[in-house]
Amino acid sequence: MSLLTEEVAAPTIEGEPLLAVRDLTVRFGEVVANDSVNFEVRAGEVHALLGENGAGKSTLMKLIYGVNKPDSGELHFGGSPVRIDSPAAARRLGIGMVFQDLRLVPALTVAENVALALPLKGIRLDRAGLVRRIEEAADHFGLACDPSALVRHLSIGERQRVEILKVLMAGAKLVILDEPTSVLAPQEVDALFAGLRQLRARGLSVVIITHKLHEARAIADRVSVLRGGKMVLVAADPTAHDDRSLIEAMVGRTVPALPATRPSPRAAATPALELHGVSANGDGGHLALQDVDLVIASGELVGVAGVSGNGQRELYEVALGLRELAGGRVVVAGTDLSGGGPRAAIEAGGVGIPEDPVADAVVPGLSVAEHMALADLKSVRRGFGIDWAKVRSRLAGLDEQTGLRMAGAGRKVADLSGGNIQRVILTRALGSDARLVVAAYPSRGLDVATTRRTQELLLERRAAGAGVLVISEDVDELLELSDRILVLHAGRVAGIVRPGEADRYDIGELMLQGAK
Amino acid sequence: MNLDAARLARGAGRLALAYAAALVLFGAFVVTKGANPIQMYGDMWRSTVLNGTSIGQVLVKASPLILAGLAVAVPAKAGLVNVGGEGQVIMGAVAAGGVALALDGTLPGGVMVVVMMLAAATAGGLWAGLAAVLRLTVRVNEAITTLLLNYVAIDLLLYLIYQPWKDKFGSGQPATRALAVAARLPLIGTSKVHAGFVIAVVATAVIFALLRWTSWGFRLRVVGGNAEAARRAGLPVSALLISAMVVGGALAGLGGMVHFAGAEFKLRPGMTLNFGYIAFLAAWLARHDPLKVAGAAVLLALIAIGGDSLQLDSGLPAAAVNVLMGLVLVAVMGRGQTTRRSPKVAGIPAVAS
Known part of the structure; x- marks a missing residue:
C-alpha cells in the first residue's frame, strides 16, 4: 500500500534513447544556466531530475519544451537531431509539459480547458463526448476531477491534476512534470505514480522534477542531479544512493537536522x-x-x-x-x-505567509524595501512621509537575523523569481515579533x-x-x-x-x- | 549602471523615432491634401515656437490641460481610470462661475480668486468622488461612470447658461455675465500668460512631491499595483481609492476655474474645448508621471496652437490638427518598451533556474 513498498522492479530498457541532450549550453547574460549538459530519457522510463533552486532544471526542461534556445549543443528526439523552436513544435513531436505555474484559463470549465489543448474536429464543441473522454481518462490515470467544474473554483492541487490530465490527453510521448507532487496527498501521490507506471508500461517516457527524494526513489528508474548548471550525477540508479548522498550532490554540502x-x-x-x-x-x-x-x-x-x-x-x-x-x-x-x-x-x-504571494502579497512595481515598509507602515512614518533610511536599516537587520538571503533592497519584485519573492515574504513575516x-x-x-x-x-x-x-x-x-x-x-x-x-x-x- | 544608461538611451531613441514617424505620416497625409509638408512644418514652427505671442497662447492653453492631465494621473496611480476630466473641468468652471455670479462685487478681487479656486476644486472633487463611490458601492466601473458624468455636466452647464444664469443683456450666443475684471486671474508680468499657468506648475510640483515622498503616495501605488495585497496589509483601500479620485477631480475642477477666470471670463456652450479628453491623452502619453504629464500637456497645446497655422497658411481643414494629435499619440504609445520579465501570474511561484 505504501509508495515505498509497492515499488516494482524497474524495467531496464537499453538501446537508443527517446530524447538525448548533448553538450547543451545556455547563457542568460553573464550567467551560464546550463553548462555543457548531457541528459537522456529512454522510451518507457521515468527519469527524475533533482536539483536546487537555480540549478538549471527549469532552464533545461524549457529547452526541451522549446521555450528557451540553446547557445550551443544538440537535441535528438527519436534518434534524429531536432530543432525545437517553440512549445508548439515540441508538442508536435510528442513532448508535453506540466508547468509548476499552471497554464489553465480560470474562467473556463475543466472540459473547456482540456478542449483548448486538443485538436478540434469541426466547429461545434462536442461537450458530452468531451466530458466522457475526460472522465475515462481521469479514471484511467487515477486523477479524479469534475469536467464541468469551473477552474477558478478549483484549488491549486486540483488545477494541477487537470493540467496533468490535459497533457496526457493531448497524446504526449514524453511528459515533463515540474514538481507535480508538491500539492498532493500521499494517497494521491500513489495514484499519480500508479498512473505514471501505466504510462511507462506502454513505452511512454516521463521526466519528473522533484525535491522529494523518497519519491524520486519510488518512481524513477534513473535519476540525474543538476547543480550550478552542471550535471553532477548523470542517469544514476536511485536505489544505489541514499538521501544523504543525493542531498549532498544537490546542495554540495550536508543540511543539518531540525x-x-x-x-x-x-x-x-x-x-x-x-x-x-x-x-x-x-x-x-x-x-x-x-x-x-x-x-x-x-x-x-x-x-x-x-x-x-x-x-x-x-x-x-x-x-x-x-x-x-x-x-x-x-x-x-x-x-x-x-x-x-x-x-x-x-x-x-497576526502575520501571514500567503498561499499565492504574487496574487495576494506583492506589488510587482515596488522594490523589496518598499515591501518591508508596507508590512509596518506606522512604525516607519516620518511626518507625511516614510523614513526610508529606517526601512533599509531594519531590512538589513532582518536579512541578517533570518539568513534567508533576500534580493537587494532596491530590486523590483517584478524582476524576481518565485523563490526570491517567497524569500521576501518569509523574511518579512518571520523576522517580525x-x-x-x-x-x-x-x-x-x-x-x-x-x-x-x-x-x-x-x-x-x-x-x-x-x-x-x-x-x-x-x-x-x-x-x-x-x-x-x-x-x-x-x-x-x-x-x-x-x-x-x-x-x-x-x-x-x-x-x-x-x-x- | 551602464546597463541603465543603455536602456535609457534606447528608450530616448525609440521616443524620437516615434515622434519622427508621426510627423512623417502626417506629412504624407498633408501631401494628399495638396500642401507642401516641409513648408507646413516650417510655418508651424515659426508661428509657435519662434513667435512670442504664440508661446503665450500655448502656455495659456496648456494650463488647464496640465491640471486636467494630473487629474488622470493621480487616480491612475491607484489603478483607476478617470475619463471624466471633461466633466470635472466643466463642474469646476460652473462652480467658479456660480461663485462669481453670487458674490459679484462683495469680495476683493484676490479673495474672490481664492474662493473660486476652492469652489472649483470642491465641485470637481465631488464630481469625480461620485464615480469612486459608485464603484465601491454598486461596483460600476469608474471609466464608464466618469465618462457618462461628462454628459451630465455638459447638460448641467447648458441648462445654467440657457436658464437661471443667462446674461439678460447679452446678445448672440447665450452666456453668463462676464467676470469682474478684479476677479480675473492676473497676467504674469508684461506677458499675455495669466497666473493660471503658475497654478498649474505649482500643482504639478505638489502632486509630484505627494506621490513621490508621502505615505499617501506610497499607499496609492500599493493599491494601484495590487489591491488585494493592499487589503491584506491592512490598508484602507476604499478610502485610498476615493481620495485618489477626489484629488484628481479637484485638480480638473481647478483647471476649469483657471480656464474660466483666466481666458473665458464667461460660461458659454463649448467653452471647455475638449480639455478633459486632450488631457487624458497627455496623461497616457506621459505614463502618468506628473512631470512628464505637464510636458505632454504643453506639447499638445503647442500642436493645437500650431493647428491654427495649418488652417491659415496651408489651407488645411481645422480638424487636420486632430489627425496630427492622434498620430503622435498612437506612435508614442505604440513605440514599445524595453522588455522586462513579467511576474509569475499563477499560483505556484516557479522555481528559478
Missing part, C-alpha cells in the same frame, strides 16, 4: 489563536469551512493537513481577518476580530537549504512564544514540525493528531475519507 528537543507550549498564557465554531463561505459561495474549533497556545505549532481545496485557504483567511465569517468567532492573541478585517488581525499581532504566524505552504518553490532555514525560523517563532499555524501539503514536513496536526476534510476538522501517535498514512486516511 532541533529534536523543543520548549513546550505555554498553556497558561493567552492563546495565540482561538477559533470557536467558525464557518465561512468559499469564493464559489458554498460553505467551505464548517464549525471549526481550534485553540493554538502561545508557543505551539499546529500543522494543517488536507487535500487542497478542503478549506485550507478559507482557514488561512479567517485566521487573519481576510474573509468574512458565516458563523463563529475568531480571537487573535486575546482580541476578538469581530468584523475588524485584516487591520484588526494585524493590530492584534508577531504573536501569531499563519503560514500557507511556506517552503513552496524553495531549495533544500532555504526550506530547512524556513522551518528553523518557524520553530524559532514558536520558541519565542508565538502561536504558529502551518498549512502544508507535505505531510512529512508537518510531522517534523508540528505539536499537533489538524486534518481538514470538506471544510470540517476530520481529526487532530499528534506526530508520534500517527504516521503519514494515518493522516492520508483522514485527508481522503474524513472522520470515521
Whole structure:
C-alpha cells in the first residue's frame, strides 16, 4: 500500500534513447544556466531530475519544451537531431509539459480547458463526448476531477491534476512534470505514480522534477542531479544512493537536522489563536469551512493537513481577518476580530505567509524595501512621509537575523523569481515579533537549504512564544514540525493528531475519507 | 549602471523615432491634401515656437490641460481610470462661475480668486468622488461612470447658461455675465500668460512631491499595483481609492476655474474645448508621471496652437490638427518598451533556474 513498498522492479530498457541532450549550453547574460549538459530519457522510463533552486532544471526542461534556445549543443528526439523552436513544435513531436505555474484559463470549465489543448474536429464543441473522454481518462490515470467544474473554483492541487490530465490527453510521448507532487496527498501521490507506471508500461517516457527524494526513489528508474548548471550525477540508479548522498550532490554540502528537543507550549498564557465554531463561505459561495474549533497556545505549532481545496485557504483567511465569517468567532492573541478585517488581525499581532504571494502579497512595481515598509507602515512614518533610511536599516537587520538571503533592497519584485519573492515574504513575516504566524505552504518553490532555514525560523517563532499555524501539503514536513496536526476534510476538522501517535498514512486516511 | 544608461538611451531613441514617424505620416497625409509638408512644418514652427505671442497662447492653453492631465494621473496611480476630466473641468468652471455670479462685487478681487479656486476644486472633487463611490458601492466601473458624468455636466452647464444664469443683456450666443475684471486671474508680468499657468506648475510640483515622498503616495501605488495585497496589509483601500479620485477631480475642477477666470471670463456652450479628453491623452502619453504629464500637456497645446497655422497658411481643414494629435499619440504609445520579465501570474511561484 505504501509508495515505498509497492515499488516494482524497474524495467531496464537499453538501446537508443527517446530524447538525448548533448553538450547543451545556455547563457542568460553573464550567467551560464546550463553548462555543457548531457541528459537522456529512454522510451518507457521515468527519469527524475533533482536539483536546487537555480540549478538549471527549469532552464533545461524549457529547452526541451522549446521555450528557451540553446547557445550551443544538440537535441535528438527519436534518434534524429531536432530543432525545437517553440512549445508548439515540441508538442508536435510528442513532448508535453506540466508547468509548476499552471497554464489553465480560470474562467473556463475543466472540459473547456482540456478542449483548448486538443485538436478540434469541426466547429461545434462536442461537450458530452468531451466530458466522457475526460472522465475515462481521469479514471484511467487515477486523477479524479469534475469536467464541468469551473477552474477558478478549483484549488491549486486540483488545477494541477487537470493540467496533468490535459497533457496526457493531448497524446504526449514524453511528459515533463515540474514538481507535480508538491500539492498532493500521499494517497494521491500513489495514484499519480500508479498512473505514471501505466504510462511507462506502454513505452511512454516521463521526466519528473522533484525535491522529494523518497519519491524520486519510488518512481524513477534513473535519476540525474543538476547543480550550478552542471550535471553532477548523470542517469544514476536511485536505489544505489541514499538521501544523504543525493542531498549532498544537490546542495554540495550536508543540511543539518531540525532541533529534536523543543520548549513546550505555554498553556497558561493567552492563546495565540482561538477559533470557536467558525464557518465561512468559499469564493464559489458554498460553505467551505464548517464549525471549526481550534485553540493554538502561545508557543505551539499546529500543522494543517488536507487535500487542497478542503478549506485550507478559507482557514488561512479567517485566521487573519481576510474573509468574512458565516458563523463563529475568531480571537487573535486575546482580541476578538469581530468584523475588524485584516487591520484588526494585524493590530492584534497576526502575520501571514500567503498561499499565492504574487496574487495576494506583492506589488510587482515596488522594490523589496518598499515591501518591508508596507508590512509596518506606522512604525516607519516620518511626518507625511516614510523614513526610508529606517526601512533599509531594519531590512538589513532582518536579512541578517533570518539568513534567508533576500534580493537587494532596491530590486523590483517584478524582476524576481518565485523563490526570491517567497524569500521576501518569509523574511518579512518571520523576522517580525508577531504573536501569531499563519503560514500557507511556506517552503513552496524553495531549495533544500532555504526550506530547512524556513522551518528553523518557524520553530524559532514558536520558541519565542508565538502561536504558529502551518498549512502544508507535505505531510512529512508537518510531522517534523508540528505539536499537533489538524486534518481538514470538506471544510470540517476530520481529526487532530499528534506526530508520534500517527504516521503519514494515518493522516492520508483522514485527508481522503474524513472522520470515521 | 551602464546597463541603465543603455536602456535609457534606447528608450530616448525609440521616443524620437516615434515622434519622427508621426510627423512623417502626417506629412504624407498633408501631401494628399495638396500642401507642401516641409513648408507646413516650417510655418508651424515659426508661428509657435519662434513667435512670442504664440508661446503665450500655448502656455495659456496648456494650463488647464496640465491640471486636467494630473487629474488622470493621480487616480491612475491607484489603478483607476478617470475619463471624466471633461466633466470635472466643466463642474469646476460652473462652480467658479456660480461663485462669481453670487458674490459679484462683495469680495476683493484676490479673495474672490481664492474662493473660486476652492469652489472649483470642491465641485470637481465631488464630481469625480461620485464615480469612486459608485464603484465601491454598486461596483460600476469608474471609466464608464466618469465618462457618462461628462454628459451630465455638459447638460448641467447648458441648462445654467440657457436658464437661471443667462446674461439678460447679452446678445448672440447665450452666456453668463462676464467676470469682474478684479476677479480675473492676473497676467504674469508684461506677458499675455495669466497666473493660471503658475497654478498649474505649482500643482504639478505638489502632486509630484505627494506621490513621490508621502505615505499617501506610497499607499496609492500599493493599491494601484495590487489591491488585494493592499487589503491584506491592512490598508484602507476604499478610502485610498476615493481620495485618489477626489484629488484628481479637484485638480480638473481647478483647471476649469483657471480656464474660466483666466481666458473665458464667461460660461458659454463649448467653452471647455475638449480639455478633459486632450488631457487624458497627455496623461497616457506621459505614463502618468506628473512631470512628464505637464510636458505632454504643453506639447499638445503647442500642436493645437500650431493647428491654427495649418488652417491659415496651408489651407488645411481645422480638424487636420486632430489627425496630427492622434498620430503622435498612437506612435508614442505604440513605440514599445524595453522588455522586462513579467511576474509569475499563477499560483505556484516557479522555481528559478
